[in-house]
Amino acid sequence: MSVRAITPDYHGDFKDTEDKYHGQRLLGLSWDHNGLYTNPFCIPVAPDMPFAALADQVIPKLFGPHPDFSGIDWSKVTWYRGATAFTPDRAKTLDENGIKHKALIRFALPSPGPFARSLGVAA
Amino acid sequence: MSATEELKPVKKLNLKENYSLLTRGLGWEPTYHTKAAVYPMMAFEGIKIHDWDKWEDPFRLTMDAYWKYQGEKERKLYAIIDAFQQNNGQFQVTDARYVQALKVFINGVTELEYLSHRGFCILSREFEGVGPRIAAQMQSIDELRHAQTQIHAISQYNKYFTGMSCFPYQFDHAWYLSIPKSFFEDAVSSGPFEFITAISFAFEYVLTNLVFMPWMSGAAFNGDMATVSFGFSAQSDEARHMTLGIEVIKFLLEQDPDNLPIVQRWIDKWFWRGYRLLTLLAAMMDYMLPKRVMSWSEAWEIYFEQNGGALFVDLARYGVRMPKYWEVTVKEKGLVSHQLWSTFYQLRHAVAFPVWLPSDDEMDWMSAKYPDTFDKYFRPKYTYWKELEAAGTPYIVDTLPVLCQTCQWPTLFAEPDDPMQTCHRESVYKGETFHFCSDGCKDIFDYEPEKYVHAWMPVQQILQGNCFLPGVDPTAPDFNPLVEALKYMGIKPGIDGGDFATCQDARNWEEWTKRAASMYEAMATPPVATAAE
Numbered sequence: 173m174s175v176r177a178i179t180p181d182y183h184g185d186f187k188d189t190e191d192k193y194h195g196q197r198l199l200g201l202s203w204d205h206n207g208l209y210t211n212p213f214c215i216p217v218a219p220d221m222p223f224a225a226l227a228d229q230v231i232p233k234l235f236g237p238h239p240d241f242s243g244i245d246w247s248k249v250t251w252y253r254g255a256t257a258f259t260p261d262r263a264k265t266l267d268e269n270g271i272k273h274k275a276l277i278r279f280a281l282p283s284p285g286p287f288a289r290s291l292g293v294a295a
Numbered sequence: 296m297s298a299t300e301e302l303k304p305v306k307k308l309n310l311k312e313n314y315s316l317l318t319r320g321l322g323w324e325p326t327y328h329t330k331a332a333v334y335p336m337m338a339f340e341g342i343k344i345h346d347w348d349k350w351e352d353p354f355r356l357t358m359d360a361y362w363k364y365q366g367e368k369e370r371k372l373y374a375i376i377d378a379f380q381q382n383n384g385q386f387q388v389t390d391a392r393y394v395q396a397l398k399v400f401i402n403g404v405t406e407l408e409y410l411s412h413r414g415f416c417i418l419s420r421e422f423e424g425v426g427p428r429i430a431a432q433m434q435s436i437d438e439l440r441h442a443q444t445q446i447h448a449i450s451q452y453n454k455y456f457t458g459m460s461c462f463p464y465q466f467d468h469a470w471y472l473s474i475p476k477s478f479f480e481d482a483v484s485s486g487p488f489e490f491i492t493a494i495s496f497a498f499e500y501v502l503t504n505l506v507f508m509p510w511m512s513g514a515a516f517n518g519d520m521a522t523v524s525f526g527f528s529a530q531s532d533e534a535r536h537m538t539l540g541i542e543v544i545k546f547l548l549e550q551d552p553d554n555l556p557i558v559q560r561w562i563d564k565w566f567w568r569g570y571r572l573l574t575l576l577a578a579m580m581d582y583m584l585p586k587r588v589m590s591w592s593e594a595w596e597i598y599f600e601q602n603g604g605a606l607f608v609d610l611a612r613y614g615v616r617m618p619k620y621w622e623v624t625v626k627e628k629g630l631v632s633h634q635l636w637s638t639f640y641q642l643r644h645a646v647a648f649p650v651w652l653p654s655d656d657e658m659d660w661m662s663a664k665y666p667d668t669f670d671k672y673f674r675p676k677y678t679y680w681k682e683l684e685a686a687g688t689p690y691i692v693d694t695l696p697v698l699c700q701t702c703q704w705p706t707l708f709a710e711p712d713d714p715m716q717t718c719h720r721e722s723v724y725k726g727e728t729f730h731f732c733s734d735g736c737k738d739i740f741d742y743e744p745e746k747y748v749h750a751w752m753p754v755q756q757i758l759q760g761n762c763f764l765p766g767v768d769p770t771a772p773d774f775n776p777l778v779e780a781l782k783y784m785g786i787k788p789g790i791d792g793g794d795f796a797t798c799q800d801a802r803n804w805e806e807w808t809k810r811a812a813s814m815y816e817a818m819a820t821p822p823v824a825t826a827a828e
Contacts, residue, residue: 174742174743174744174745175742175743175744175745175746176339176340176341176486177339177745178335178336178339178486182745182746183745183748184745184746184747184748184749185748185749186725186727186748186749187748187749187750187751187752187755187756188727188752188755188759189727193758193759194759198755198758200697200730202697202717202719204716204717205715205716207676207715208676208679209641209692210634210637210638210641210705210707211638211641211696211697211705211706211707211717212696212697212706212717212719213692213694213695213696213697214694214695214696214697214698214754214758215694215695216758234694237690254721254728255719255721272728273727273728274727274728274729274730275728276697276719276721276728276730278719288715290675290679291672291675291676291679291715292672292673292675292714292715293715294715
């Protein structure tokens with residue numbers, strides 16, 4: 173079904189389309205079962221940023237203060253784009269990795285680190 | 296006609312005749328326009344009304360009586376507010392943290408009364424039936440009165456404390472106040488039948504007791520007689536509003552069987568929207584009231600699970616069932632207040648009230664009230680954050696959150712069966728991705744994406760560079776959208792937001808009252824005894 177409005181075929185303008193971000197796009201980032209951060213983060217990114225830059229520079233800046241962060245074995249991390257697991261290509265850009273405007277990228281560890289467990293995350 | 300006949304007084308109308316003339320007697324049949332042209336909003340929602348005369352007037356009140364009763368209540372209320380002001384009542388409350396709860400109230404709740412006034416004012420023109428038009432008119436005036444009395448009562452606090460002087464501006468600009476604002480604007484911008492189902496039934500009838508009972512008794516418990524008085528003054532109005540809410544549902548469902556699926560969908564939608572909005576109240580109850588009446592979890596059990604449950608058993612004869620996802624609210628009742636307070640703490644530099652970590656005594660209260668969740672999921676985090684504060688490296692997050700496209704909260708809520716995993720839901724509509732905090736919010740979007748794509752999402756607006764004051768050049772190389780956005784939202788660093796212990800209100804409170812700013816902590820600077828003492 174769809175909206176019932178007094179104006180026939182009413183459709184609101186899209187407020188957040190990619191063209192409104194001055195060459196950048198929105199990216200959501202979240203760490204599954206991290207125990208500390210209460211919500212996913214939303215940042216503007218360049219579509220041609222290599223995934224390696226996201227992984228090596230952006231993500232450490234956002235999640236680095238978490239005491240488990242430095243102990244992450246990145247070879248064992250599962251990445252998700254929305255609800256779907258995917259294997260990012262570090263050399264390719266975010267866009268080439270299928271990370272479009274307003275995508276949410278999550279990463280999950282095979283098992284929670286010691287700090288997350290101390291905050292109540294089930295082992 | 297003889298002189299004696301002329302002097303004979305006209306027979307006084309009995310109450311029933313008087314009532315009838317002053318309500319339905321005020322309507323008329325249009326002759327030179329069709330009814331559809333006079334009441335153009337009646338058809339598009341799909342609601343079928345066959346006989347407006349079947350409407351039972353729930354208020355049983357005529358305008359002349361209404362003015363008399365309300366005038367009486369006003370006189371009593373303002374006498375109490377006068378006494379409160381003359382006795383410096385603002386310093387008789389528990390502590391300066393209680394004042395922060397009032398700050399959230401004046402910035403985030405009072406405006407809802409005003410929006411409600413507008414909504415019912417619109418209904419008092421749009422409804423074809425005279426009975427509901429009169430009822431909507433009275434409720435419209437009630438809501439305006441509530442906004443006024445709240446502003447007047449809290450104005451005394453505004454003379455002494457920060458962050459209350461620009462409440463209409465903050466309501467329209469501050470990011471987290473888009474949550475209550477978008478809730479009511481969603482209702483006002485829907486059709487008249489949806490609005491009255493949303494506000495009179497789902498909000499006023501099903502959920503409003505959660506606002507009135509614990510919040511007003513919380514004010515009394517914390518020595519705030521001004522707030523208690525406007526609460527009591529409003530309460531008899533609320534009783535009428537609740538009666539309107541139940542009458543609306545029964546009327547719509549008795550008029551035509553085709554109304555049931557439409558009304559049920561509105562109940563589902565507005566129960567969920569109202570519930571998500573009340574997360575703010577949950578955090579205020581569990582964290583901001585220094586002396587607590589009951590926990591959010593207890594309030595939800597009494598006022599929704601028990602009272603609401605009984606209501607829906609009663610409505611089953613009309614075919615109405617419990618609102619969709621009510622089970623999720625029960626799973627979440629031990630979590631939401633703590634999740635929200637943690638989020639406010641994490642973002643405390645970006646909200647217009649100072650935030651604190653609960654004291655050890657308060658954490659013990661929470662352990663007792665939330666035996667299944669607090670010690671397991673929240674005490675360890677607060678303990679860690681306290682350690683960081685003590686070490687001089689306080690935890691802070693300066694990255695913006697992902698927001699739910701429907702309720703506009705950061706997506707801070709958990710998977711219903713996995714309290715330590717954030718609930719992520721998304722929809723792709725016409726090629727664009729939208730994020731949600733829950734299945735409830737996703738369903739609402741998926742049904743009417745045409746409406747919600749247009750939502751003014753604060754994080755998105757900040758990152759588009761749209762939130763800055765006049766005179767600021769967003770193309771300048773040193774333009775910082777986050778810094779400018781705080782100014783735009785009326786949030787002054789060092790005065791609004793930040794840590795409670797060092798905030799201006801806390802310092803002033805201790806200087807002026809010689810009492811600790813938090814009843815659970817020692818004074819930051821103990822008063823020095825003078826020779827005269």
